[in-house]
Amino acid sequence: MEEDQSQNDVKHPPGFGEDLKEVRLGRKLTQEHVATGTGFSRTYVSKVESGSVFPSDKFASKCDLVFGTHGMFERLRRRIVESDHPSWFAPVVQMEREATRILDFSATLVMGLLQTEDYARAIFRSANPRASEEVIEAKVAARLRRREVFEREDPPELWVLITESCLRCQVGSADIMKAQIGHLITCTDSPYINMQVLPLSAGAPNGAMESFTLLTFDNAPTRLYSDGPAGGSVYESPQVVRSNVSSYDRLRAHALSLNASLDFMEKLLKEPNS
DSSP states (O other): OBOOOSSOSOOOOTHHHHHHHHHHHHTTOOHHHHHHHHTBOHHHHHHHHHTSSOOOHHHHHHHHHHHTOTTHHHHHHHHHHHHTSOTTTHHHHHHHHHOSEEEEEESSSOOGGGOOHHHHHHHHHHHOTTSOHHHHHHHHHHHHHGGGGGGSSSOOEEEEEEEHHHHHSOOSOHHHHHHHHHHHHHHTTSTTEEEEEEOGGGOOTTTTOOOEEEEEOSSSOOEEEEOOBTBOEEEOOHHHHHHHHHHHHHHHHHSOOHHHHHHHHHHHHHSTTO
């Protein structure tokens, strides 16, 4: 039986689990039947139904096969994922799931796909000081779920350029930053993740030095996502995309090599205030 270890037992919106249980009972099936049909454990099925685990893409598609629901559970899961994010960012989450290559430039904060739970929580708490704990935890859980793209059979190649100032900007506490940098170092063990540090000594090779992400696909044009003060935007204009590809190339040329970047982050961890 397959067991999804990608999620912590964080309470998630009950929609998927409630619908799964309703369909299962309507067909007079047990959780064991669903487990056998999907290839997941009965414990996993139980946790999905209770809302303590959010279902993986694979589990949703297997449920559609078991119940003959023609993509209903996949569509339900997609709607829940999209509702977890601002309307302007939901398309980016979908694009991450379909991209073959993701090129990211992180100027001020570590990109969402590589954030630790505590780092993400500190960001959301700072941006939403009056929000309830439930709201903050829902935002954190949604951000962590974006990591699922690396659990695909063919995960995208992720190339990250991250500024030294981003690594030195204390988010939350010194311990949170230490854990975040340690997580970035661990991420470089993946054959799908490359990371380069743009040191302060490189100056500003990209002028404004604003964060942006380029996403490439097998059967669709490359798209650009860029942050803004009122939310991010997705651009498809070939001219705009080409301009940012050139900017990314210039930034990469000024960044440390892959090995030197890893050495830089390891040394940063050893600094007294890291």
